[in-house]
Amino acid sequence: MAMIATAGHAQADPHHIGVVIEHPGPAPKRIVTAYGFWIFLLSDIVMFSCFFAAYAVLAGQTAGGPKGSEIFEQRNVAIETVCLLLSSFTCGMASIAADMRNRFWFYLGMSVTCALGLIFLAIEFREFADLVARGFGPSRSAFLTAFFSLVGCHGLHVSAGVLWLLTMMAQVFAKGFRADVLRRVMCFALFWHALDIVWVGVFSVVYLLGSGA
C-alpha cells in the first residue's frame, strides 16, 4: 500500500533525508469504523476503571454491614463466568458466519450468544434481588454501594448488548449481509468481547479477592 518516495522526491521536505514513506491517504470505511469503535471502547474502559477504583477505595467500608466473603456465592459466579466466556466464543462464531455470508450459522451463533447473555443477566438479577431482600441493598454501606454499581454497570452493558444483538439479527434478516450491516456486526462483536474482558476484571477484583478477605 504505502508508496516509497525516493530521495529526489523528498527534497520538497528538508527534514527528511533519504527514504520517506508516503501516507497513502484515507483508510477504507471498514477500518475507520472499527478504529472509531475501538476508541469508544477504550473510553468505556476508562469509565469502568473509575468504578473499579471506587470499589477499591470503598471495599473495606462495610459500616457494620456484611463483608464480601459473607455474601458472594462462588457457584453462581462460576456459572456466570462460564456463560459469558462461552458467549464470547459463540459471538466469534457468529462473526465468522457473517463474514462467510452464512445466515443459518449467523442466526444460530447470535441466538446462543443471546441466550447465554440472558442466563448471565438472570443470575445476576437474582443475586441482586436476593441481597436487597436480605437488607443488603446498595444503601446499606459504601462497600455495597460500590459493589452494586460496578457489577450493575457491567450488567447494564450486557443488557444493552443483548438489545443491540437482537437489532443486528433483525437487520440481517431485513437487509442481508450488506456492507454497513457487516460493519455494525463487527462493532457489536468488539463490544461483546470487551465486556468479557471487563468481566474478568470484575470476577478477579470483586469476587475472587472479596471471597478471600
Place this chain on the structure above:
Amino acid sequence: MLGKLDWSAIPFDQPIPLVAGAIVLVAILGVLAWVVVKGHLPYLWHEWITSVDHKRIGVMYILLASVMLLRGGSDAIMMRIQQAVAYQSQGYLPPEHYNQIFSAHGTIMIFFVAMPFVIGLMNLVVPLQLGVRDVAFPTLNSVGFWLTATGALLVNMSLVIGEFARTGWLAFPPLSELSYSPGVGVDYYAWSLQISGVGTLVAGINLVTTVLKLRTKGMNYLRMPMFCWTTLASNLLIVAAFPILTATLAMLLLDRYLGFHFFTNEAGGNVMMFMNLIWAWGHPEVYILVLPAFGIFSEVVSTFSGKALFGYRSMVLATMAICVISFMVWLHHFFTMGAGPDVNAIFGIASMIIAIPTGVKIYNWLFTMYGGRIRFATPMLWSVGFMVTFIIGGLTGVLLAVPPADFVLHNSMFLVAHFHNVIIGGVLFGAFAGFEYWFPKAFGFRLDERWGKAAFWFTFVGFFVTFMPLYIVGMLGMTRRMQHYDVAAWRPWMIVAAIGMAVLTIGVICQIVQLVVSIRNREALRDRTGDPWDGRSLEWATSSPPPVFNFAFNPDVRGEDAYWDMKARAQQQSLEHDKREYRDIEMPRNSPTGFVCAFFATIMGFALIWHIWWMVILGGLGAWATFVVFAWRDHDEYVIPAEEVAAVDRVNLEERRSLVSMAGTV
C-alpha cells in the same frame, strides 16, 4: 404525574431571573416567529439543522458558544456589580441567588462557551487542513452537537423553572448531596453535563479517528499543520478524561437518587474520592481547552509572519508532552486537604514541569515572528495579546503550584485571577483569533478590521483592569465566592474591577458590531480567492466558503506547509490539476437523527431532574427508536456528478489563477 414539578418551581418572588428569563424567551420566540414568517424554516431545517457537513456543524457549535458567552457574561457582570456594592451591605443579590450565579457562570463558561467554541473550530477546520471531505462519522457529529445544545438548554431552563446548583461549578460533595442540597439545582447541573458530556465524547472520538485515519495522500504525521496536532492531543484527552466525568457524576447522581453512599458522610462514603475523580478529569480539561488554542496561535503566527513555524518538531513534542503530563498533576487542586508534604511536593514539581513544554511553545512563536514580515491583522493582535497575558497567568500558576504558597492563596481571589488569566488570555483569545482568522473561510467574506481591532483593544485593556485587582485582593486575603464583605481595603479594588468589566463589555459590543457591519459590507469584503491571508495550509486551497465536498480532488501533499508549497510550485508551472479528470463524489446525506435524538434527550433530562418517571421512559424509548430508524435507512449517501464538481472547481480555479498571476507581477 409531574413528579416534583409544581407552580412553586417558578420563582415569582425573584424578579431578576424571571425578567431575564422572560427577555430570553421573548427573544427566542421573536427569532422563531421571524424565521417562520419569512419562510426560512425549510432552509434552516434542510441546510443547517439536519446538516451533517462538518463545516456547518462547526459553525453551529460556534454560534452556540457565542450565545452562551453572552449569558455567562451577564452572570459575570452581575457578580462584579454585586461585589462592588456589597461592602458592609447585602448588595442587591440575595445570597442563595448569588451562589447560583457563580455556579452557573463557571459551568456555562467552561462547558457551553469554551468547549463548544474550540470543538466548533476544530470541526470547521481540521478536515480542511487534512485535505479530506468530512469527519469520520458525520451523522454522529451532528448528534454530538445537538446533545451539547441540549445541555445548554437545560441550564437555561433552570433560570425560570426551579433553580440552578449553588455548589460552584464542580459541585463538591457533601454540599451537593441530597441532605445539603435538597432542591433540583444540582440535578440540573449533573444531567446537563451528563448529556452534553456524551456529545463531547462523540466529538472527541470523531476527531481522533479523523486525524489518525482520514488524512489525504502524502499527509504524513510530520506534515500535519500544528492545529491538527493540537486537535489530536486535545481529543485524545477528551476520550481519556470525559468518561471520568461521566462516572463521577453518575456516582453523585446515584447518591442523590437512590441513596447510594459514594460520597456521603455516612456509611463509609468518601468525599476525597470525589476530589480525586473530578480533578483527574478537571485538570486535563484545562488542556483540552487550551491546546487547540495553542494550535490556532501557531497557525496565525506563522501565516502573519510569512514564515514556516519555527521548531515545528519541538512544537509537536511539546504538545504531546503536555498531553501526557496533564494527567499526572491533578492533585495540585487540593494541596491543602491533607495529603501530606511528600505527595504535595511530588505533585508540585510535576505541575511545574508542564511549564517547560509550554515555554518551548512561547519561544517557538517568538522565533517564528523574529525576522518575519509581520502583518498586524486582527487574528495576529489576539495572538500577541495572548502571549503577554498568558505568560502572566502561567507565572502565577507556577506560584500556585508551590504547595506552601498554595496554603495561603487557596480559594482566594488570587486563584480566580489566575485561572481567568489563563482561560481568557489563553482559550478565549485563541477562540477569537481563530474566529477572525477562519471566518472568511467559513462565509466567504472577511470581517471588518477596524471594529475587530477596537474589540481587541477594549477586551485586552478591560481584561487587565478587571483581573489584576483580583490578584491584589487575593493577596489581601479576600476569598472567592463572597456575597458581601466588611474589609475596607478590598473595596477600591472591587470598584476598579467593576470598571474593568464595563470596558470588557464594550469589547464584546465591538465584536457584535463588527459582525453586523461586516455582514452589511459583505460585498466589499468578499474573498474571491479563498486565500485572504496568504495562508500556508490546505484549508486555503479550496474556495471560501468551500463546496460541500471540500476538494474536487484529494490533495496530494509533498511537504510541510502543504498549500504554501503548492503555491510556490504553481507560480512556476501554472496550476497543475486542470487536465485531470473529475469524478463523481459520494457524500453523506443529511439526517435529522441528531436533532430528534437531542429532542428526546431534552425531554428525558428534564423529566429526570423533576422525577417524572413516565416521561423519562418516553424520552429514552424515543432516543432509542431514533437510532434504530437511523440504522434502518437504506441510502445514506448521495452522489454529486462529475460535471457539477467540475463546474464548481473551475470557478475556484479561475479566481485563483488571477491571484497567482497577480502575485507573480508584484
